[in-house]
Amino acid sequence: EPEVTQTPSHQVTQMGQEVILRCVPISNHLYFYWYRQILGQKVEFLVSFYNNEISEKSEIFDDQFSVERPDGSNFTLKIRSTKLEDSAMYFCASSEIRVPLAGGGEQFFGPGTRLTVL
Amino acid sequence: KQEVTQIPAALSVPEGENLVLNCSFTDSAIYNLQWFRQDPGKGLTSLLLIQSSQREQTSGRLNASLDKSSGRSTLYIAASQPGDSATYLCAVFSGGAGSYQLTFGKGTKLSVIP
Numbered sequence: 001e002p003e004v005t006q007t008p009s010h011q012v013t014q015m016g017q018e019v020i021l022r023c024v025p026i027s028n029h030l031y032f033y034w035y036r037q038i039l040g041q042k043v044e045f046l047v048s049f050y051n052n053e054i055s056e057k058s059e060i061f062d063d064q065f066s067v068e069r070p071d072g073s074n075f076t077l078k079i080r081s082t083k084l085e086d087s088a089m090y091f092c093a094s095s096e097i098r099v100p101l102a103g104g105g106e107q108f109f110g111p112g113t114r115l116t117v118l
Numbered sequence: 119k120q121e122v123t124q125i126p127a128a129l130s131v132p133e134g135e136n137l138v139l140n141c142s143f144t145d146s147a148i149y150n151l152q153w154f155r156q157d158p159g160k161g162l163t164s165l166l167l168i169q170s171s172q173r174e175q176t177s178g179r180l181n182a183s184l185d186k187s188s189g190r191s192t193l194y195i196a197a198s199q200p201g202d203s204a205t206y207l208c209a210v211f212s213g214g215a216g217s218y219q220l221t222f223g224k225g226t227k228l229s230v231i232p
Contacts, residue, residue, distance in 0.1 A: 033220075043162070043207065043222040056218055091161060098218060105150055105211060107220060111161035 002026040004110035006092050012116045013082055021077045021113045023092030032075045033093040033107065034067065036060070043091065049075065050098065082117045089114050120145045120212050124223035131198055132231050139193040139226045141208030146189045149218075153182050153193050154207040156225065162207065166193070198230045 005024045013019050025032050034046040048055040049067050066078045075094075079086055092110040121144045131137050141151070150169050154162040166175045166182040168191070174183040181194040195202060205225040213219050 035220075042224050043209070045219040045221070048218065056213070056216060058219065089159075093162075106152065106164055106167040108164060109154070109162040114159075 002028075004092055004094055004108055006090075006110040006113050008113060009111065010114045010116070012118065015084060015117055016081050019079050019082055019115065021079075021090050021092075021115070023075045023077075023110055024073050025075055025092065025094030026108055027073070029094035029096050029108075031055070031095045031098045032067075032069070033095075034077045035091040035093065035109075036088040037091065037112075038085075038088045046077075048098065055098070079115075082115075084117050087115055087117045120148075120210060120221040122208055122210055122221050122223035124206075124208055124226050126226060127224070128227040128229070130229040130231060133198060133200060135198050135230075136194070136196050137198055137228070139195070139206050139208075139228070141191040141193070141223055143189045143191075143210045143212075143221075145212055146186050148186065148210045148212040150211050151182075151184055151191050152209045152211070152220070153180075153191075154209065156205045156207055158205075165206075195228075198228075200230045200232050203228055203230050 007022045032049045035043050037043045045058050047057040047061045064080045068076050089112045091112045093107045095107045123142050125140045152167050153165045156162050168175045168184045179196040184191045205227045207225045209220045209222045211220050
């Protein structure tokens, strides 16, 4: 069964360093997402991406964050200068469609990358 | 702004019992609702997707209902098993152009005691 994969599973970094989290969405999906979950808190939407551009982003997704689809399979989240409060689990997700006007729109999530900022 | 609430926050039941998890959302203008399962330190597994036009969806021992007008959904688990122990998350997809997003509740942590 197709699945979303993410690497690395755990990333430790020093405050101020740049990190890149990688995701391989399900191959026939067109919409890609990043979410984060701070320990003990809700899963929060960060950004959605379609056709090589950002579709939506939340207030969390500030100038320190960027996303890219560098090739036909990978989808990345970059944090330019990490802060202690960026420590969280980051989930990538993908869906065939976004606005399910004709049904569908189910989002499938990867296993996550645990980011620890020291 | 859409808010999703899940009650109870935690639930402990003996094996074999049927149980109901509740989810409520503040803005009834949703496109769909998804129930997920999350095991400790793991990703989210999609369990059921209900479109806004549907009233319920079933998958095996799971049945999810949706009352969009009242902003409520329930997840019914029949004949619970220890392997059902996990956190169950409810999420609604809503918004408009430029603001579509999936909004999550905090989850219900289920423990099924053998």
